[in-house]
Amino acid sequence: MLGDTIAAISTPLGEGGIGIVRLSGPQSVEIAKSIFKVKSKDWPGKKSRELVYGHVYDQSGNIIDEVLICYMRAPNTYTREDVVEINCHGGIMPLKKVLETVIAGGARLAGPGEFSKRAFLNGRLDLAQAESVIDVIRSKTEAGLRIAAAQLKGDLSAKISSMQDRLLSLLAMVEANVDFPEEGLEELTVEKIKSLCEDLMEEIKEMIVKADAGRIYSEGISAVIIGMPNVGKSSLLNAMLRENRAIVTDVPGTTRDMIEEVINIKGIPLKIIDTAGLRETEDVIEKIGVARTKEAVDRAQIIMMVFDAEKGLGDGDLDIVGSVREKNTLFLINKDDIKEKLINVEEVTRLANGRPVIKISAKEGTGLKHLEKEIFDLVMQGKATGQDEVLVTKIRHKNALEITARCLGEALEGVDQGAPVDLVAIDIRSAWEALGEITGSSVTEELVDRIFRDFCIGK
Amino acid sequence: MEYLAGKYDVVVVGAGHAGCEAGLAAARMGCRTCVLTISMDSVAMMPCNPAVGGPAKGHLVREVDALGGEIGINTDRASVQMRLLNTAKGPAVHALRAQADKRAYQDCMKMTLEMQPGLDLKQAMVEKVVVEKGKIIAVVTNTGARFEAGAVVLTTGTYLKGRIIIGDLSYPGGPNGQYPSIGLSESLQRVGIGLGRFKTGTPARVDRKSIDFSRMTIQPGDEKTRNFSFVSEIKQREQIPCWLTHTTEETHRIIRENLNRAPLYCGVFQGRGPRYCPSIETKVVRFADKPTHQIFIEPEGKNTTEMYVQGMSTSLPEDIQLAMLRTVPGLEKVEVMRIGYAIEYDHVLPTQLKLNLELKNVAGLFTAGQINGTSGYEEAAAQGIMAGINAALYVKGKEPFILTRSEAYIGVLIDDLVTKEIDEPYRMLTSRAEYRLLLRQDNADLRLTEKGCQIGLVTPERLQLYEKKKSLVEAEKERLERTMAPVTEKIKSILAKVSSAGLPQQGISLAGLLRRPEISYEELRLLTGDEGELPEEVKEQVEIQVKYEGYIKKQKAQVERFERMEGKKLPKDIDYGQVKGISVEAKEKLEKVRPGSIGQAVRIAGVSPADISVLLIYLEQKRRRGEKRKLH
Numbered sequence A: 001m002l003g004d005t006i007a008a009i010s011t012p013l014g015e016g017g018i019g020i021v022r023l024s025g026p027q028s029v030e031i032a033k034s035i036f037k038v039k040s041k042d043w044p045g046k047k048s049r050e051l052v053y054g055h056v057y058d059q060s061g062n063i064i065d066e067v068l069i070c071y072m073r074a075p076n077t078y079t080r081e082d083v084v085e086i087n088c089h090g091g092i093m094p095l096k097k098v099l100e101t102v103i104a105g106g107a108r109l110a111g112p113g114e115f116s117k118r119a120f121l122n123g124r125l126d127l128a129q130a131e132s133v134i135d136v137i138r139s140k141t142e143a144g145l146r147i148a149a150a151q152l153k154g155d156l157s158a159k160i161s162s163m164q165d166r167l168l169s170l171l172a173m174v175e176a177n178v179d180f181p182e183e184g185l186e187e188l189t190v191e192k193i194k195s196l197c198e199d200l201m202e203e204i205k206e207m208i209v210k211a212d213a214g215r216i217y218s219e220g221i222s223a224v225i226i227g228m229p230n231v232g233k234s235s236l237l238n239a240m241l242r243e244n245r246a247i248v249t250d251v252p253g254t255t256r257d258m259i260e261e262v263i264n265i266k267g268i269p270l271k272i273i274d275t276a277g278l279r280e281t282e283d284v285i286e287k288i289g290v291a292r293t294k295e296a297v298d299r300a301q302i303i304m305m306v307f308d309a310e311k312g313l314g315d316g317d318l319d320i321v322g323s324v325r326e327k328n329t330l331f332l333i334n335k336d337d338i339k340e341k342l343i344n345v346e347e348v349t350r351l352a353n354g355r356p357v358i359k360i361s362a363k364e365g366t367g368l369k370h371l372e373k374e375i376f377d378l379v380m381q382g383k384a385t386g387q388d389e390v391l392v393t394k395i396r397h398k399n400a401l402e403i404t405a406r407c408l409g410e411a412l413e414g415v416d417q418g419a420p421v422d423l424v425a426i427d428i429r430s431a432w433e434a435l436g437e438i439t440g441s442s443v444t445e446e447l448v449d450r451i452f453r454d455f456c457i458g459k
Numbered sequence B: 001m002e003y004l005a006g007k008y009d010v011v012v013v014g015a016g017h018a019g020c021e022a023g024l025a026a027a028r029m030g031c032r033t034c035v036l037t038i039s040m041d042s043v044a045m046m047p048c049n050p051a052v053g054g055p056a057k058g059h060l061v062r063e064v065d066a067l068g069g070e071i072g073i074n075t076d077r078a079s080v081q082m083r084l085l086n087t088a089k090g091p092a093v094h095a096l097r098a099q100a101d102k103r104a105y106q107d108c109m110k111m112t113l114e115m116q117p118g119l120d121l122k123q124a125m126v127e128k129v130v131v132e133k134g135k136i137i138a139v140v141t142n143t144g145a146r147f148e149a150g151a152v153v154l155t156t157g158t159y160l161k162g163r164i165i166i167g168d169l170s171y172p173g174g175p176n177g178q179y180p181s182i183g184l185s186e187s188l189q190r191v192g193i194g195l196g197r198f199k200t201g202t203p204a205r206v207d208r209k210s211i212d213f214s215r216m217t218i219q220p221g222d223e224k225t226r227n228f229s230f231v232s233e234i235k236q237r238e239q240i241p242c243w244l245t246h247t248t249e250e251t252h253r254i255i256r257e258n259l260n261r262a263p264l265y266c267g268v269f270q271g272r273g274p275r276y277c278p279s280i281e282t283k284v285v286r287f288a289d290k291p292t293h294q295i296f297i298e299p300e301g302k303n304t305t306e307m308y309v310q311g312m313s314t315s316l317p318e319d320i321q322l323a324m325l326r327t328v329p330g331l332e333k334v335e336v337m338r339i340g341y342a343i344e345y346d347h348v349l350p351t352q353l354k355l356n357l358e359l360k361n362v363a364g365l366f367t368a369g370q371i372n373g374t375s376g377y378e379e380a381a382a383q384g385i386m387a388g389i390n391a392a393l394y395v396k397g398k399e400p401f402i403l404t405r406s407e408a409y410i411g412v413l414i415d416d417l418v419t420k421e422i423d424e425p426y427r428m429l430t431s432r433a434e435y436r437l438l439l440r441q442d443n444a445d446l447r448l449t450e451k452g453c454q455i456g457l458v459t460p461e462r463l464q465l466y467e468k469k470k471s472l473v474e475a476e477k478e479r480l481e482r483t484m485a486p487v488t489e490k491i492k493s494i495l496a497k498v499s500s501a502g503l504p505q506q507g508i509s510l511a512g513l514l515r516r517p518e519i520s521y522e523e524l525r526l527l528t529g530d531e532g533e534l535p536e537e538v539k540e541q542v543e544i545q546v547k548y549e550g551y552i553k554k555q556k557a558q559v560e561r562f563e564r565m566e567g568k569k570l571p572k573d574i575d576y577g578q579v580k581g582i583s584v585e586a587k588e589k590l591e592k593v594r595p596g597s598i599g600q601a602v603r604i605a606g607v608s609p610a611d612i613s614v615l616l617i618y619l620e621q622k623r624r625r626g627e628k629r630k631l632h
């Protein structure tokens, strides 16, 4: 929708410490002003495009980050609207906080490609560029949907649909009574509305708090190291961490349980998981370890498959390769420092089937830079789930939850002031719709269906 | 042999609730109009329940009335009982409902049509539409009479290929023992109009003399006399009561044991029936745990002993109908006068229509009412007046008249019909209106009178009434905002009692006082000792507007957002096949519905936000290419 103010993180995450939150639209300045404090009171001054130093505060008045802020006056901007850019340099967390704060201040989280879309619609880009804008919208939206769907699996999704379901039951009861007043249907009492709204608010608040504090935001990309026993997986973890975290021995089957550590590759938090070597085994403990490894593989976005250069390819290696066919996999030939190698590199390359093959030595530390670069590219080209998209999806969810809570609050206020239930329903409906933003459903159709499903109505 | 029977600006086929409004609107707008009906005795017939109005439906009646239509006035004249429903709820859903004397309703409406200058009413069965170069030019009857017309409005209700079903019995027929219209269905298909098939049903009519009312609960009308129409001045009305009873275990047992003879459950039907009006057999099967269902016994009129058995719509065989009726308290000895039946009929798939109710592929051909897949007299009347207006505008070469979802229930109704693919007869519900707090029945005149006036349907008297009401409301609202409440002990104590906030420091305006949930406009007057007497409807309006200001503002903000999208028009000739980047499903749906605006496109199931973004960009691309061409 044109006319409102949109916001997004406009630099790819992880490009070093600096990131920009960009606002575009008529309220850009107003929103920025409400969170930004500078020495000179009259920001923004007359001058457009001036970088000003100051601090950004959250709603409760706490400093989020030290920033440089830049106001660009319409129409000489990318979108031809008023644009404010906030340059943060504290890394991902403050960046995300700043974005959330401007959204709380009234901006809407920009959709995929929306800045470009505005630029085009406002006559800033030429016709030739329109196609690429469409491509971005299309591909990013689809990627976004995939991610949103993936994220919605499990806990969050179950919670949200249960909340929607309860709200819908409530609404259906209000509406059935409104549309069929003489059917003698159960009337909805104010107490019922109140208790449900209060319950839901409680749950939502909890979810928001959890989302903030918990790992959701710090999760990042996860990469699993797998391979046959003794190929040097733990050694690789240690090398990448640059510390001796995992036990390394020349006994196959050393690692029994998974070891997780986070490293930072050009700003992206990468969770590395060292696993038990995969092999047929009778050892109970090792067996459990192998099962866990398989689970970790399923969940991971990136797989680092390690081969031992000293040995030839075995059936065990082939089995493992077969099990990661669908994954973003890097093929690492370890122990490159050893002179007498049996491994057939061509064979590995053939197995990799276009995926990167990298020679490394965990012992000497060679090839690690190359490995990091490949990981980074994989993430940034969207071959792996991009951190920024994950983050955006999460902010979107959180934002929707906050709006839901606000609507429920207004519903409760209405109840307290004695408003009739059908008016309170307006706010409940909005609450449902906010959740619908996450699940992509529309209230009118579902509501009508629900009324007829739950109530026996008619002449 | 075909012969030329007449030349008209507008020919309306069918004189049910849609046809009457369409004919009257066209004639009142100055078009030479002819209304053709299968039978002179079925003009404005109510083949189902003898009632008009109720939630959402009553809203439609008020809107049609505000535009200068007839259903409101006619109902006021023929009413034998009125009730305002939902009074314990908010003002948005207050709803007036009338029981009508069916015969009086018909006579009254027929007379209005007969007396309307510029309107001819004729008995004829239309068999054929004549289309030339994509334009309607005439209709032809089964006797060969050819009526040439600038525009045609089809309002044939459930007559198209109507088939009556009673138990194992089934035969071609229209509602209430009328003839079906067989040829017209095929003629429509020949000109490329797609048809669907729906079904609906009606309960038995029973003899008042055979009912034991002592076993039922009386349902009287309201004491206060109300009217649907903003111009009706009826002050006194005889009220005939309805009666409430219920089904029993025995009723349900009989139904369950005879399901094998129920057409619904042995696959006789092809058409889809409505969920909101289930037959009694459906209710018993689907809500098996409900031990009893309500039954209302409603009078069909003053001069008849026929009574309508609301809640017992059925297509069970005659013997079973009788047996099950006699298990209902008060109906133990009941005599049936007309048996209940189900009817199946063809309808036009409404996504083929434009928002002005004109077929996209046949210029000048309009459809309204049950033929468009809706149910209900009120839904029919609402479409009827809109089709009549638009047919007249079409003949005059003027822009179509369209109401949006934020302006009227009529707008919601028509937008839903042409945008969403309906799979059951469509009934208006307040839950379908996103902005229902703004679309109240009490303010239909304030919303629509001016529009009706611009089209030329609203009489000067009506306009005057409206203007007077509007200015009185504004003046009173202003006075309430301006005037501070006197700080009497009484007011102080009331404020202290009802609200923890107590009396604000700076005093409180009368409007502020009225905003308190506990204080009505009447109480306000008592408290402040105001003398001036305002008309009822003005007081009501002021009270609602002041009291619910907060909610009204909220909805207005929603409407503003909505209108931004609605304002972005889509060109008529857009070729969705050419739009790169839209999903296959969206393309298909957009091609089918051919929305008039981005806002309408958003509402199509299967069109995603990304599709909308791409569409916006495509529009801009096209616009600029057009500009470039102009420059060269």
Ligand SMILES: Nc1nc2c(ncn2[C@@H]2O[C@H](COP(=O)(O)OP(=O)(O)OP(=O)(O)O)[C@@H](O)[C@H]2O)c(=O)[nH]1
Residues within 6 Å of the ligand: A227, A228, A229, A230, A231, A232, A233, A234, A235, A236, A247, A248, A249, A250, A251, A252, A253, A254, A255, A256, A275, A276, A277, A278, A334, A335, A336, A337, A338, A360, A361, A362, A363, A364
């Ligand atoms: N020469 C050489 N030896 C290595 C290298 N990487 C690991 N090793 C040796 O290989 C042996 C196994 O190393 P680990 O890192 O424990 O192997 P792993 O894959 O974790 O083994 P499991 O945990 O038993 O599955 C140790 O003796 C390491 O010192 C390397 O790059 N070069």
Ligand SMILES: [Mg+2]
Residues within 6 Å of the ligand: A233, A234, A235, A246, A247, A248, A254, A255, A275
């Ligand atoms: Mg190990």
